[in-house]
Amino acid sequence: MLKKILAMAASAVILAVPFSVPCCNTAPLSAEAAYTDDLDFGDLDQYFVDEDEETFDSVDDYDPYFGEEADHHKDEDSKGSEKRSPVVVFFFCLMIGLIIALIVVGSMWAKLKTVHMKSNASDYTKPENLVLRVNTDTFLSKKVDKSARASNNN
Amino acid sequence: MTLHRISYVTGDFMADLIEYKCPCCAGKLEFNSGTQNMKCPFCESEFDVDTVQQYNEQLAAASGDNMNYSSSAGGEWTNEEAQGMSVYSCQSCGAKIIADPSTSASSCPYCDAPIVMSGNLSGELKPDLVIPFKLDKKAAKAALSKHLDGKRLLPKVFREENHIDEIKGVYVPVWLFDADADAHMIYKGEKRRTWNDSSYNYTEISYYSAVREGTLAFANVPVDGSSKMADDLMESIEPFDIKDAVEFKTAYLSGYLADRYDVSAEDSIERANQRIKRSTEETFRATVKGYTNVSTESSNVNFQNGKSRYALYPVWLLNTTWNGNKYTFAMNGQTGKFVGNLPADPGMAAKLFIGIAAVSTAVLFGLAKLMGLC
Numbered sequence: 001m002l003k004k005i006l007a008m009a010a011s012a013v014i015l016a017v018p019f020s021v022p023c024c025n026t027a028p029l030s031a032e033a034a035y036t037d038d039l040d041f042g043d044l045d046q047y048f049v050d051e052d053e054e055t056f057d058s059v060d061d062y063d064p065y066f067g068e069e070a071d072h073h074k075d076e077d078s079k080g081s082e083k084r085s086p087v088v089v090f091f092f093c094l095m096i097g098l099i100i101a102l103i104v105v106g107s108m109w110a111k112l113k114t115v116h117m118k119s120n121a122s123d124y125t126k127p128e129n130l131v132l133r134v135n136t137d138t139f140l141s142k143k144v145d146k147s148a149r150a151s152n153n154n
Numbered sequence: 155m156t157l158h159r160i161s162y163v164t165g166d167f168m169a170d171l172i173e174y175k176c177p178c179c180a181g182k183l184e185f186n187s188g189t190q191n192m193k194c195p196f197c198e199s200e201f202d203v204d205t206v207q208q209y210n211e212q213l214a215a216a217s218g219d220n221m222n223y224s225s226s227a228g229g230e231w232t233n234e235e236a237q238g239m240s241v242y243s244c245q246s247c248g249a250k251i252i253a254d255p256s257t258s259a260s261s262c263p264y265c266d267a268p269i270v271m272s273g274n275l276s277g278e279l280k281p282d283l284v285i286p287f288k289l290d291k292k293a294a295k296a297a298l299s300k301h302l303d304g305k306r307l308l309p310k311v312f313r314e315e316n317h318i319d320e321i322k323g324v325y326v327p328v329w330l331f332d333a334d335a336d337a338h339m340i341y342k343g344e345k346r347r348t349w350n351d352s353s354y355n356y357t358e359i360s361y362y363s364a365v366r367e368g369t370l371a372f373a374n375v376p377v378d379g380s381s382k383m384a385d386d387l388m389e390s391i392e393p394f395d396i397k398d399a400v401e402f403k404t405a406y407l408s409g410y411l412a413d414r415y416d417v418s419a420e421d422s423i424e425r426a427n428q429r430i431k432r433s434t435e436e437t438f439r440a441t442v443k444g445y446t447n448v449s450t451e452s453s454n455v456n457f458q459n460g461k462s463r464y465a466l467y468p469v470w471l472l473n474t475t476w477n478g479n480k481y482t483f484a485m486n487g488q489t490g491k492f493v494g495n496l497p498a499d500p501g502m503a504a505k506l507f508i509g510i511a512a513v514s515t516a517v518l519f520g521l522a523k524l525m526g527l528c
Binding site: 104149 | 205359360365392432495508509513519527
């Protein structure tokens with residue numbers, strides 16, 4: 001059971017890692033989202049006075065930095081969506097696919113082995129059976145090592 | 155810290171040279187007259203003389219393990235009991251199987267070879283205890299089917315060919331060991347603390363000696379008393395609940411086979427000691443808390459009130475052969491725990507590997523395309 005959970009967790013991590021960073025970069029960031037990110041929601045009422053007006057117009061009217069912010073995010077979007085060669089992506093996917101297959105088949109193979117020697121006799125005692133007569137911790141010595149920090153002039 | 159006492163006999167007197175090793179680096183400690191402490195010339199750690207002396211005495215007091223049992227296991231068969239039982243011998247593996255006259259025994263439960271009646275029980279020990287079978291053959295068959303289910307790498311032929319009806323109920327002989335493990339353990343504990351200022355990183359390591367002394371009681375640690383029954387198989391179906399054990403009576407053997415011990419209690423002690431000592435060390439080690447690192451400096455386990463008993467444990471056994479290899483399955487006749495290694499089909503494994511790899515790759519590549527990564 002534990003092996004199964006580990007295998008599933010490992011598969012999930014392997015699947016998640018390659019896509020997590022690009023996902024963040026490539027997710028379209030709407031103008032509204034950009035706007036609300038920089039503002040306190042408690043102050044929204046004072047900006048949106050007329051409900052009949054289009055939201056985007058009113059945002060532009062009230063936020064003098066909106067245009068710059070939007071341009072900045074557009075630059076980030078173009079960097080994140082940079083395309084890679086399909087061969088490289090396929091090779092990467094193949095590697096992950098092989099690892100997933102190895103984990104799954106390895107876990108199936110392990111399930112066939114159920115015979116193992118017991119390493120201890122913990123089934124035949126209980127923690128409350130332990131009676132400690134001596135339980136002492138004595139300080140012996142102390143040692144301090146110091147190493148120079150790497151200089152950070154930048 | 156480890157003490158090495160070196161004795162030299164010179165003429166009429168004996169001179170003792172006591173060498174103290176540094177707990178940090180195992181270098182030889184020297185007395186530092188400036189600080190009046192014991193100092194390590196290699197790592198420059200310093201130790202208080204009294205602390206070193208006390209530690210010295212503790213280590214010197216630690217002696218070797220003493221694990222002895224007073225064995226009075228097994229009783230004697232009465233004439234009536236001995237005459238009422240039949241003993242069969244396996245022509246192949248040499249197992250001696252006991253059965254009551256009403257039980258038809260024709261094949262060996264360990265190797266499936268034919269068995270023949272060979273004599274009576276004279277000279278053998280009578281078991282002290284027996285745990286009667288709680289689960290019947292039907293339950294054993296169901297457990298076997300469940301054991302084979304969901305094993306995708308199991309060859310189909312193996313599943314079809316295994317002889318489920320040949321499953322046999324066998325009382326396996328075991329030696330049960332009771333002991334109070336009296337342990338004296340010395341651990342070395344390290345506590346690390348790190349900090350820094352504008353110029354340096356600091357690491358402070360504090361060394362402690364943790365002494366634990368006490369007793370841990372064990373009851374009914376079983377060791378397989380049959381050389382024909384694989385030890386790992388028998389240990390894999392543990393634990394058995396001794397609360398269900400009753401005084402041995404031949405009536406419990408009716409309908410089942412019983413193996414006779416061929417490994418003596420004396421020969422089984424070592425295995426019991428290994429398991430008890432390991433558990434004792436683990437339990438005592440768990441009491442040493444709050445350190446970054448802990449290592450065992452000295453371990454000394456003595457057994458008190460050690461005694462052994464002879465018992466019969468209920469096991470359902472099935473032997474089957476596939477591709478020239480023998481496969482044995484065992485089920486705990488009391489709890490239903492079922493074990494047995496199964497063969498793997500390499501062809502099926504290769505097919506599954508390729509299939510899973512292909513599907514995973516296709517799905518991942520498709521996702522990458524959809525996300526515009528390529």
